Amino acid sequence: MAVVISGKELATIRRNKMKEEVIEFGKKYPRLPHLVVILVGDDPGSVSYVTGKGKACVEIGIKNTTIKKPVTITEDELLNLIDELNNDDTVDGILVQLPLPKHINSDLVIKKIDPKKDVDGFHPINVASLYLKQDGIVSCTPKGIIEVLDYANIQIEGRHAVVIGRSNIVGMPVSKLLLDRNATVTICHSKTANLAEITKTADILIAAVGKAKFVKADMVRDGATVIDVGVNRDLETNKLCGDVDFKDVEPKAAYITKVPGGIGPMTITCLMENTLECYLKHMEEK
Ligand code: GUN
Numbered sequence: 050m051a052v053v054i055s056g057k058e059l060a061t062i063r064r065n066k067m068k069e070e071v072i073e074f075g076k077k078y079p080r081l082p083h084l085v086v087i088l089v090g091d092d093p094g095s096v097s098y099v100t101g102k103g104k105a106c107v108e109i110g111i112k113n114t115t116i117k118k119p120v121t122i123t124e125d126e127l128l129n130l131i132d133e134l135n136n137d138d139t140v141d142g143i144l145v146q147l148p149l150p151k152h153i154n155s156d157l158v159i160k161k162i163d164p165k166k167d168v169d170g171f172h173p174i175n176v177a178s179l180y181l182k183q184d185g186i187v188s189c190t191p192k193g194i195i196e197v198l199d200y201a202n203i204q205i206e207g208r209h210a211v212v213i214g215r216s217n218i219v220g221m222p223v224s225k226l227l228l229d230r231n232a233t234v235t236i237c238h239s240k241t242a243n244l245a246e247i248t249k250t251a252d253i254l255i256a257a258v259g260k261a262k263f264v265k266a267d268m269v270r271d272g273a274t275v276i277d278v279g280v281n282r283d284l285e286t287n288k289l290c291g292d293v294d295f296k297d298v299e300p301k302a303a304y305i306t307k308v309p310g311g312i313g314p315m316t317i318t319c320l321m322e323n324t325l326e327c328y329l330k331h332m333e334e335k
């Protein structure tokens with residue numbers, strides 16, 4: 050039987066702390082933190098994420114503006130909107146919900162966001178800062194994964210961490226964060242040969258593949274810590290499920306996260322933390 054690490058529980062602790070901090074900020078600074086979220090189109094997944102972000106802002110006391118744009122918005126119109134928000138002194142954080150429609154180049158859009166307001170940590174300047182160990186904004190899901198490991202007192206230093214997935218949003222940055230904490234890191238991907246042989250050597254296994262129930266018990270070492278970053282729909286039950294087959298893997302693992310209630314709530318919590326970080330730097334600059 051594994052210990053189930055609750056990201057939801059940690060998220061509640063962190064959000065309560067932020068709520069108190071925001072009250073104090075309100076006394077110290079002329080205005081409250083302000084996050085602007087841009088949603089293009091009406092993809093149900095994106096709408097749900099944006100709604101969750103808005104709710105978290107309300108809970109913590111962060112001002113939230115969600116700007117909804119039709120799927121027909123042109124790239125130039127979106128870039129101009131970001132420009133306006135970059136120049137708006139009452140805005141601390143800007144998030145453009147991804148994915149964007151095919152006619153819009155996401156790289157250009159991300160690059161347009163002022164790195165100081167890039168609460169996602171996706172701007173090349175922030176990505177480079179992570180790799181160079183310089184001050185910058187760290188993207189939310191990788192940050193949340195490390196916070197969850199620390200919350201459960203999982204030793205990272207000297208352990209073998211295996212990350213399945215090499216995306217810019219999760220796989221690559223979490224690998225760097227684990228390396229910075231002195232883990233020995235192996236990154237696996239769709240072309241990895243003998244995947245199970247490698248994942249079976251993991252003390253810490255991070256599943257960020259985007260395939261429902263991809264990780265099975267025979268891919269996991271006895272006593273491993275298994276972190277599930279997946280957000281998938283189980284086609285049989287139509288329920289939300291992770292990249293890890295929880296029922297199969299749980300008896301083998303020592304620690305495991307669940308979907309939902311694992312990394313997801315921490316991603317949004319870290320987004321709130323990043324927003325406060327941007328706000329504080331913004332306020333201190335004045
Ligand atoms: N779409 C899925 N995850 C994310 C995220 O973390 N940030 C943004 N902006 N879009 C997403």
